[in-house]
Amino acid sequence: MTDARIDRARRRLLGRAAAAAGAVLLAGCDRLAATDWFPKVLGLGEKMSERVTKLVTGRRAMAQEFGPQDLSPTFRSNGTSMPENPQYQAMAAASFADYALVVDGLVERPGRYSLADLRALPSRTQITRHDCVEGWSAIGKWKGARLSAVLAAAGVKPEARYVVFHCADPMDADGKSPYYESIDLDDALHEQTILAYELNDHALPVPNGAPVRLRVERQLGYKHAKYVMRVELVESFATLHGGKGGYWEDQGYQWYAGI
Numbered sequence: 001m002t003d004a005r006i007d008r009a010r011r012r013l014l015g016r017a018a019a020a021a022g023a024v025l026l027a028g029c030d031r032l033a034a035t036d037w038f039p040k041v042l043g044l045g046e047k048m049s050e051r052v053t054k055l056v057t058g059r060r061a062m063a064q065e066f067g068p069q070d071l072s073p074t075f076r077s078n079g080t081s082m083p084e085n086p087q088y089q090a091m092a093a094a095s096f097a098d099y100a101l102v103v104d105g106l107v108e109r110p111g112r113y114s115l116a117d118l119r120a121l122p123s124r125t126q127i128t129r130h131d132c133v134e135g136w137s138a139i140g141k142w143k144g145a146r147l148s149a150v151l152a153a154a155g156v157k158p159e160a161r162y163v164v165f166h167c168a169d170p171m172d173a174d175g176k177s178p179y180y181e182s183i184d185l186d187d188a189l190h191e192q193t194i195l196a197y198e199l200n201d202h203a204l205p206v207p208n209g210a211p212v213r214l215r216v217e218r219q220l221g222y223k224h225a226k227y228v229m230r231v232e233l234v235e236s237f238a239t240l241h242g243g244k245g246g247y248w249e250d251q252g253y254q255w256y257a258g259i
């Protein structure tokens, strides 16, 4: 991705946050001018896009959902389309019969969940629009286990603050730097946050992250980790990989990519 594209995407996001903040301003200019966050809205920076989004829309706000008539004819693949990982490829060759999602870190009951286990958990189906910072969008129908159900089964310890998704695809030649992502518990427990195992009524295809990928619908494409092998609850992601909470974040993308 080029810097210019990232900048364009970022400006779009900030524009939306500013427009939303503008709507609030119309509702109560004087009162808001007196509050302490108001001056920061005028100097919108990366941090503010998170704070403004949450202030204006609230943690429960839903991403837009669509109807079957809106589905994109095909849902393209971006980034990795087949992890260069022999263990992953062996699992894929066996139709993921041996797949087990590891859930560990700051949980009461660390465990492993087969695809059947995940399918037995409360699920959600949703038709949503995926927005990639590289300048494309697609509408797809996703079905998956609610992440809130996975976390309830595992029992989140009070000190846990983030959910980290460790993926099967190495992003460098020596295989040491896998794709990874993280979200906070607000997003993890959100109604539309699922570990998807189906796209458009079929088992999730390999190019789209088989057997399980994250859908975190209020955020941009790169947050939607594909090929999820392990879900780890942490207090801080500072000690993981580059310390910024995600593969692209470690290259300078913003951690909170909310829209």
Ligand SMILES: Nc1nc2c(c(=O)[nH]1)N[C@H]1C(S)=C(S)[C@@H](COP(=O)(O)O)O[C@H]1N2
Residues within 6 Å of the ligand: 075, 076, 077, 078, 079, 080, 131, 132, 133, 167, 168, 169, 179, 180, 207, 208, 209, 221, 222, 223, 224, 225, 226, 227
């Ligand atoms: N593991 C992994 N997850 C990933 C990526 C990747 O390369 N590897 N690419 C990200 C980006 S930038 C986007 S836009 C979406 C693409 O999802 P898709 O391949 O289903 O279109 O996955 C995201 N999750």
Ligand SMILES: [Mo]
Residues within 6 Å of the ligand: 078, 131, 132, 133, 134, 221, 222
């Ligand atoms: Mo993307």
